[in-house]
């Protein structure tokens with residue numbers, strides 16, 4: 306998802322962490338629905354300030370050491386041990402502390418065909434449209450464009466008859482300009498070598514922009530055959546083909562801007578993936594509510610890469626219906642994010658169907674403006690997991 310940071314790096318950054326505090330007496334609260342699971346205690350401290358230990362450098366230091374040491378132990382656990390309920394409870398506890406104390410920051414990292422199950426669900430939604438219908442889709446936080454072109458590829462491959470009208474929006478003008486050009490480097494980048502970085506940046510270098518914030522290639526999830534279908538390749542450069550560029554309006558904009566609805570109009574599908582986790586939870590909540598208003602009543606919102614507590618709270622309060630079709634596959638469809646849990650704030654908690662709120666907690670797609678019943682897609686004929 307973004308540059309991986311080792312536990313050691315986390316420790317350093319968390320010394321200046323400005324996350325908010327665990328509950329009053331230093332006992333870390335269990336997550337909703339975890340009442341029967343063990344709790345873990347941290348030493349008590351005065352947290353009269355809402356940020357962890359802001360009055361206490363010592364507390365931050367203790368927290369940092371505790372997370373660092375715990376992380377080292379976690380990394381040595383086998384998958385079967387991690388899967389035990391007591392270990393999972395400990396993972397949730399660590400995750401909670403990591404999120405509370407994280408220094409969140411935005412990244413441009415992205416992948417083509419990042420989550421196959423998500424693309425499959427989009428295909429199924431497009432399939433519900435009548436022949437030749439208009440299909441309005443907005444992709445927020447589009448970064449380098451990989452997600453936009455991947456989604457256009459999924460829809461146009463399945464339903465070339467639809468009048469697909471896409472808004473691709475990011476808060477960075479620079480990255481929108483790069484995405485619009487649709488030209489990428491296929492090779493690992495020399496420009497990322499620190500001595501070349503400044504010059505590459507100045508030139509708006511394709512190689513530098515392609516590699517920016519990536520710890521793996523943007524193309525790592527795409528087969529050679531798919532590259533041939535989506536790109537014109539010349540040497541090390543891959544340029545998006547014209548059939549995937551049509552119908553896209555690229556815009557610089559803020560997903561949290563209440564004026565966005567007037568600018569783009571109501572949408573059949575809004576995609577808000579993997580950027581809300583980089584905001585502080587109260588900002589992410591406000592932003593997500595604004596994003597929900599962009600969706601036509603009865604249509605669909607895709608939202609992943611966000612703290613699950615934030616998404617669940619907003620979904621319940623706004624009465625969004627979780628889509629159960631492919632919910633588990635989508636949740637587990639992006640391995641890089643799953644691998645980050647519980648030591649990175651952007652890591653994704655494993656799907657746990659023992660939780661009473663699992664249907665809403667692990668849904669990544671919602672029907673907006675409908676009564677809050679979980680649902681499968683009409684006519685999909687697939688059973689819920």
Ligand SMILES: C[S@@+](CC[C@H](N)C(=O)[O-])C[C@H]1O[C@@H](n2cnc3c(N)ncnc32)[C@H](O)[C@@H]1O
Pocket residue numbers: 306411412413414415416419445446447448449452474475476477480558559560561577578579580
């Ligand atoms: C990690 S990338 C996500 C890329 C893509 N959505 C994906 O899932 O692969 C995060 C992107 O969010 C953009 N971003 C951050 N805050 C935003 C906001 N308030 N409105 C729109 N874009 C935003 C950043 O500029 C960055 O390009």
